[in-house]
Amino acid sequence: MIDSHAHTNFDAFDDDRAAMYERARAAGVLAIIEVGVGLDGSKQACARAQAEPMVHAAAGLHPTGLDGWEEAWDEFVALFAQTGPARPIAVGECGLDYYWMKSPKDIQADAFLRQLDFAQEKQLPYIVHCREAEDDLVPLLTAHGYARxxxxxxxxxxxxxxxxxxYGLHLSFCGxxxxxxxxxxxxVAATVPLDRLLLETDSPFLAPVPKRGKRNEPSFVAHTARFLAxxxxxxxxxxxxxxxxNTRALFLIEA
Ligand SMILES: [Zn+2]
Structure with a gap:
C-alpha cells in the first residue's frame, strides 16, 4: 500500500517518528506522500523526504493559510528546483476551504488556479483539499483543463x-x-471505480475505526483498505x- 496523504512532520510524531515509519513498513506500506501545508510546511515536507527514504514530498499553499501567498510565491516555486529526494513530486495541498473561510473566496480561487497553472507548467500532479466548497471546486477544476x-x-x-x-481525476478516502x-x-466511495481510487490516512488526523480517537499514523491505512475492500x-x-x-501512475513514484 501507499499512504498517499500524510503529515508525518507534525509534532504529534516528534517522540516516535522512526518507530512510526517502522510500523508502517511492517504493515505493508511501501511509501508515504508527505503533503505540505503552506510554505513552511512544504519546506518541512521536503526535509522529511530528504531524511526518510519511504517518504516523498508534495508542496502546496493551503487555502487556510493564504496571507501573503503572493509574496511567498517565488520561494514556493524554488522548492521545485531542488534536486534529489527533497524535490516535490506533486503540487499540494491546494484548493478551497469554506469551512474555516480564512480568506475570501476569490483569493482562495486565485491561489488555487495559480497552483493548477504551475502544476501544468511543471507537468506534475496535484493534490486538492476541499471542505464545504465542492459546488465551486468542480467548475473551477473542469474549466481549467489540466486533469491530473x-x-x-x-x-x-x-x-x-x-x-x-x-473530468479525469482520482478520489481518495481517509479514515x-x-x-x-x-x-x-x-x-459515494462504493461507486468510485477501482482504477481511480487512492488510499490515504491524512495522519495525524481522522484515524479509522478501530483506531478512531487515537493519533492516526500511516500503518493504519491498512484498516481503511480493508474497510473499502x-x-x-x-x-x-x-x-x-x-x-x-493508481498512486504510482499518478505520482510517478517507484515503490
Ligand atoms: Zn492533509
Missing part, C-alpha cells in the same frame, strides 16, 4: 464525484469513511493493488 490530480479526503456528493471522475456517521461518504465487495489484495498502481 486527486481530490483527497473526498467529502462531496455522488454528483460531484461523477463530475470529477468524468473518516469508516465512521458510523459517514453513510453518505460510503455510498469490504464496502466494494472485492478482496483486499485486489483493492490494495489497484490503489497502489
Amino acid at each position: 490530480g486527486v481530490v483527497h479526503c473526498f467529502g462531496g456528493t455522488a454528483e460531484h464525484a461523477q463530475a470529477l471522475l468524468e 473518516n469513511v469508516t465512521y458510523k456517521s459517514a453513510a453518505a461518504m460510503r455510498e 469490504d464496502l466494494k465487495g472485492v478482496d483486499l489484495d485486489t483493492l490494495t493493488k489497484a490503489a497502489t498502481d
Whole structure:
C-alpha cells in the first residue's frame, strides 16, 4: 500500500517518528506522500523526504493559510528546483476551504488556479483539499483543463464525484469513511471505480475505526483498505493493488 496523504512532520510524531515509519513498513506500506501545508510546511515536507527514504514530498499553499501567498510565491516555486529526494513530486495541498473561510473566496480561487497553472507548467500532479466548497471546486477544476490530480479526503456528493471522475481525476478516502456517521461518504466511495481510487490516512488526523480517537499514523491505512475492500465487495489484495498502481501512475513514484 501507499499512504498517499500524510503529515508525518507534525509534532504529534516528534517522540516516535522512526518507530512510526517502522510500523508502517511492517504493515505493508511501501511509501508515504508527505503533503505540505503552506510554505513552511512544504519546506518541512521536503526535509522529511530528504531524511526518510519511504517518504516523498508534495508542496502546496493551503487555502487556510493564504496571507501573503503572493509574496511567498517565488520561494514556493524554488522548492521545485531542488534536486534529489527533497524535490516535490506533486503540487499540494491546494484548493478551497469554506469551512474555516480564512480568506475570501476569490483569493482562495486565485491561489488555487495559480497552483493548477504551475502544476501544468511543471507537468506534475496535484493534490486538492476541499471542505464545504465542492459546488465551486468542480467548475473551477473542469474549466481549467489540466486533469491530473486527486481530490483527497473526498467529502462531496455522488454528483460531484461523477463530475470529477468524468473530468479525469482520482478520489481518495481517509479514515473518516469508516465512521458510523459517514453513510453518505460510503455510498459515494462504493461507486468510485477501482482504477481511480487512492488510499490515504491524512495522519495525524481522522484515524479509522478501530483506531478512531487515537493519533492516526500511516500503518493504519491498512484498516481503511480493508474497510473499502469490504464496502466494494472485492478482496483486499485486489483493492490494495489497484490503489497502489493508481498512486504510482499518478505520482510517478517507484515503490
Ligand atoms: Zn492533509
